[in-house]
Amino acid sequence: MDEVGLRKVSSRASISDLDDFELLKLLDKPKLNIERQRSCDERSLSELSVGLNKGSVDNFENLYSPGARSGFHTPASSARNSFDPHPMVAEAWDALRRSMVHFRGQPVGTIAAYDHASEEVLNYDQVFVRDFVPSALAFLMNGEPDIVKNFLLKTLQLQAWEKRVDRFKLGEGVMPASFKVLHDPVRKTDTIVADFGESAIGRVAPVDSGFWWIILLRAYTKSTGDMSLSESPECQKGIKLILTLCLSEGFDTFPTLLCADGCSMVDRRMGIYGYPIEIQALFFMSLRCAVALLKHDAEGKECIERIQKRLNALSYHMRSYFWLDFQQLNDIYRYKTEEYSHTAVNKFNVIPDSIPEWVFDFMPCRGGYFIGNVSPARMDFRWFALGNCIAILCSLATHEQSMAIMDLIEERWEELIGEMPLKICYPAIESHEWRIVTGCDPKNTRWSYHNGGSWPVLLWLLTAACIKTGRPQIARKAIDLTEQRLLKDGWPEYYDGKHGRFIGKQARKFQTWSIAGYLVAKMMLEDPSHLNMVSHEEDKLSKPLIKRSSSWTC
Numbered sequence: 241m242d243e244v245g246l247r248k249v250s251s252r253a254s255i256s257d258l259d260d261f262e263l264l265k266l267l268d269k270p271k272l273n274i275e276r277q278r279s280c281d282e283r284s285l286s287e288l289s290v291g292l293n294k295g296s297v298d299n300f301e302n303l304y305s306p307g308a309r310s311g312f313h314t315p316a317s318s319a320r321n322s323f324d325p326h327p328m329v330a331e332a333w334d335a336l337r338r339s340m341v342h343f344r345g346q347p348v349g350t351i352a353a354y355d356h357a358s359e360e361v362l363n364y365d366q367v368f369v370r371d372f373v374p375s376a377l378a379f380l381m382n383g384e385p386d387i388v389k390n391f392l393l394k395t396l397q398l399q400a401w402e403k404r405v406d407r408f409k410l411g412e413g414v415m416p417a418s419f420k421v422l423h424d425p426v427r428k429t430d431t432i433v434a435d436f437g438e439s440a441i442g443r444v445a446p447v448d449s450g451f452w453w454i455i456l457l458r459a460y461t462k463s464t465g466d467m468s469l470s471e472s473p474e475c476q477k478g479i480k481l482i483l484t485l486c487l488s489e490g491f492d493t494f495p496t497l498l499c500a501d502g503c504s505m506v507d508r509r510m511g512i513y514g515y516p517i518e519i520q521a522l523f524f525m526s527l528r529c530a531v532a533l534l535k536h537d538a539e540g541k542e543c544i545e546r547i548q549k550r551l552n553a554l555s556y557h558m559r560s561y562f563w564l565d566f567q568q569l570n571d572i573y574r575y576k577t578e579e580y581s582h583t584a585v586n587k588f589n590v591i592p593d594s595i596p597e598w599v600f601d602f603m604p605c606r607g608g609y610f611i612g613n614v615s616p617a618r619m620d621f622r623w624f625a626l627g628n629c630i631a632i633l634c635s636l637a638t639h640e641q642s643m644a645i646m647d648l649i650e651e652r653w654e655e656l657i658g659e660m661p662l663k664i665c666y667p668a669i670e671s672h673e674w675r676i677v678t679g680c681d682p683k684n685t686r687w688s689y690h691n692g693g694s695w696p697v698l699l700w701l702l703t704a705a706c707i708k709t710g711r712p713q714i715a716r717k718a719i720d721l722t723e724q725r726l727l728k729d730g731w732p733e734y735y736d737g738k739h740g741r742f743i744g745k746q747a748r749k750f751q752t753w754s755i756a757g758y759l760v761a762k763m764m765l766e767d768p769s770h771l772n773m774v775s776h777e778e779d780k781l782s783k784p785l786i787k788r789s790s791s792w793t794c
Contacts, residue, residue: 347387353748366418374756413481415449444502450482451526458529459773495553511677517627525634565608607648629701635778658739668692694740697757
């Protein structure tokens with residue numbers, strides 16, 4: 241279809257109305273050249289399978305004018321791409337702006353949920369580091385970087401606070417889980433109260449906050465081309481403090497990061513203690529971001545050298561021991577136990593009888609994924625969405641593994657996507673196992689919340705992974721499903737049920753990251769150059785020493 245033909249598309253056409261050939265033409269539009277001072281990544285997205293073309297800043301700005309209050313870089317203002325946005329887009333922007341939080345007149349973040357119908361506020365009126373990331377990406381894509389810069393600086397100041405939980409001092413580099421701005425109308429003052437885990441349910445410090453902060457700093461730098469923030473002494477120190485916590489040497493024999501339950505998006509007890517895939521993927525991604533952001537002075541070079549060594553070991557470990565496909569499942573099924581010495585094949589002494597029955601039916605002949613956890617005598621075979629999508633984006637997954645993950649999603653669409661994208665994990669744990677693992681947590685009953693619930697926010701991660709692997713049709717189908725219900729249902733936090741059919745029993749309405757996740761997915765699919773903010777190319781220098789098949793033909 242030529243440009244004239246595109247202009248004849250109905251004003252109410254959705255992304256699904258375009259066939260794959262037309263969408264692939266849209267993927268060829270020029271992308272923003274952010275190398276105005278110096279690139280903060282070693283490669284461009286031109287090497288990706290979707291083949292984004294390089295273009296000048298002038299060309300990009302001619303195609304995409306800055307968005308207004310309730311819009312974004314929509315195709316409506318483009319000569320090449322002239323279908324109107326879905327009606328949900330304007331509603332989403334209005335809802336997102338209502339969630340903005342100001343400190344002394346400046347926007348510093350977005351609250352977790354703007355649900356006035358709920359009687360219990362709990363901590364949903366706070367700015368969460370992990371929750372703000374999709375909001376930040378939406379603002380960056382819309383040409384509004386100030387709120388992101390303010391957020392990065394404010395959380396950096398909070399990192400410098402002394403952090404104590406029951407008289408115990410936390411590590412210097414710990415980032416807050418959330419913060420709240422208190423307005424005093426009488427004194428006309430604003431103060432901030434931060435939570436480092438001492439007020440959280442379960443009293444667990446967030447391991448992922450520091451990683452998300454580094455990832456967002458890199459996204460800001462890639463989007464704006466402004467290196468002054470990341471190169472400031474304060475940010476350089478903040479990055480190094482986070483890395484000091486993670487790169488410290490001790491008794492652990494694995495390069496993965498040992499974590500407690502509830503330290504990430506799965507922030508309640510769900511049996512993810514040990515080495516959860518979500519944390520390992522975020523750890524890997526943040527390390528790669530840090531390499532790009534750290535200055536190459538004496539101290540920075542020393543830190544980068546430590547990071548590179550850890551990246552090499554971490555990629556080898558994850559690609560070797562966390563990866564599961566049909567062939568590897570069959571190998572584990574035939575494991576011998578009680579092996580000793582360096583010649584052991586079953587290095588973690590996993591008993592084959594511990595493999596749950598559902599895995600054999602779930603594993604297709606084509607496809608594979610990174611399992612939830614690997615530790616001595618224990619493999620958590622559950623599929624976790626965030627960890628696998630992040631693994632694709634940061635190239636923790638090889639190209640073959642990335643394609644296998646997407647194969648799995650296509651093969652198991654009903655189980656992982658269902659009627660509302662996207663299952664946070666699969667499958668749910670039930671009955672006696674649920675009582676033991678969750679501590680009888682009534683919120684995490686089967687197919688609800690963290691226990692197999694469907695979370696609309698994960699749509700942006702799925703979309704990004706689809707674009708990087710050249711599978712835009714998967715994202716388009718998932719977005720169409722989302723647009724059928726999400727606005728009508730009031731932007732809930734999560735959905736319940738085996739297929740995500742029911743609004744979560746305790747889900748908050750107007751959940752900000754559900755709103756922002758939708759916007760980011762739409763903007764990224766309509767302008768794939770935005771992927772550059774959150775994507776990393778595979779590091780050719782740290783290829784795994786061993787290679788297992790990423791898929792298997794029965």
